Amino acid sequence: MQELLLDIRGLRTQFFTDDGLARAVDGVSYSLEKGETVGVVGESGCGKSVTALSILRLIPDPPGKIVDGEIIFEGTDLLHLSSADMRRIRGNDISMIFQEPMTSLNPVFTIGNQITEAVRLHQGLNKRDALAKAVEALKLVGIPVPERRVHEYPHQLSGGMRQRAMIAMALSCNPKVLIADEPTTALDVTIEAQILDLMRTLQDELGTAIIMITHDLGVIADIARKVVVMYAGKVVEQAPVEQIFGSPNHPYTQGLLQSLPRVDKDASGAKQRLQEIPGIVPSLLNLPAGCKFASRCPSVMPQCHEQEPPLEPVAPNHYSACWLNH
């Protein structure tokens, strides 16, 4: 049994908007072990990013608020820490990389400046050592001529290089957990392959645990060991990666997998029409009672509209929230 590093229990994050209460994250639980990669997958608005921001307590308040749940990191509940203690964890023990490297880097500071800020703050290094550390971090993520790049501004780097710089910054304090929120979505496929490859290598070398948030099941299959599937603020299925792709239990997971065009399958035989999931995701402001997926589910039963199915084991390490399993 591996060592538990981060445990999210019954997290509820809500946004109090002018249009009403949005239950963005509604009772989400999942955990992360040391050195493990968990993939969180789901469509826009399913709450995967809000869960991640809740872990770091980066939810803008107001309008957002974590109303319930626990986030246990190495035995302490992050939700009960003071702001100062939380700052010591953020960027040091748990760090995050974002989808859009251009908007998450500060355009008026050099790359080096932004990396040294974190290491000077968290590790108390002096200016010279911090700069050396920044160069080393850039070298680690495969940026050529790091001694020169460290003095450059974000706009002088290409998209792939910027994402590498972001990763360098996130890893500069040797965090135990790296949260990657759609890190390759804005990148071209050949650059995406470079970044995924880099993340895998770094994980092997540094033993960082990764929470990989993405809507791309291809990326999940590639990098994750455990997969959490989210829908409308809930975890609907959770299992090791082989089981999610090999024997998906929840109708939503099944639908997602069938709706994907596959270059490898299409080319090997006659093309099949894509299976579509009818309808659209329900609005978070006005969620239906019962199972949130009921209105789009091909095997819906009367019970689904009335009661919410609990997340229950269907096989070892495999959990699913569906009344069909009863």
Added chain:
Amino acid sequence: MAAETLLEVNNLKKYFPIKGGVFSQTIGYVYAVDDVSFTVDKGETLGLVGESGCGKSTTGRSILRLIEPTDGKIYFEGQDVTALDKNAMRSLRREMQIIFQDPYASLNPRMTVGSIVGEPLEIHKIARGSEKTERVASLLQKVGLRAEDMRKYPHEFSGGQRQRIGIARAIALNPKLIVCDEPVSALDVSIQAQVINLLEDLQEEFGLSYLFIAHNLNVVEHISDRVAVMYLGQIVELAPDTDLYNDPQHPYTEALLSAVPIPDPTVTKKRIILEGDVPSPIDPPSGCHFHTRCMYKEKICEEEAPEFKHIGSGHWVACHFRPKA
């Protein structure tokens, strides 16, 4: 296949001038599209893939002359599109339509869906009044929306539904060719399948031809009959889709295909990781544009641009060392 050619593009070029200096002189060019040739048959879907900045969207827009091409010829049903004056071009656009990537940005937020979809009917004097309303209603139903939706505004719809509105507008004039510029890239996976299926259904019903531009190889491969791969303003390979996947010839195609994430953890494949980034189209590398990132590079690649040659059964490639001797 004795298919009829609908669109023929010959040596299309688009150079965007870069202005600079005190008197805004032209100090250089962005070689966005640099000598591209291909054809689209009636009822066919030609996929155009490539990474950002490779010129695929510029190619699509040049065909409709939404961007004026710098050089080259475009023939639509034998008629030279580049020689048409403004009015003739406008009436030709009845036959050629475009669907854009961003369904949020390509619909006027202040117009109702009814006027967005009905506008082309009015401009081209096809229908007015109650006849127009009827046509719009049937178009909306065709793309999976309801007739009542014509009174609503774009913001009342989800992303997938907005893309359906864009499609309804594009098919309003019964065009023969639709340029689809990344039509599903902004959509969620479950919605993406809905829109792809809709495009396929419409193609079958109306015998449409598509030029399908996208960066997602899984999607392009699924919908296309033939696929052209672009790199830095040029087509490096063009082939029927199964050939392209099973037997990629150009080293870039090979790398691109190997980099596609496959949603199946049991598939282990050898990934070719390309070094570096795409060079700038302002100053593309000499010889073969791909030589800076190519794993098979030799001296000749730096010096001479390879010829785009036919290697059999509709498979074209631009590489000095393909097919392998």
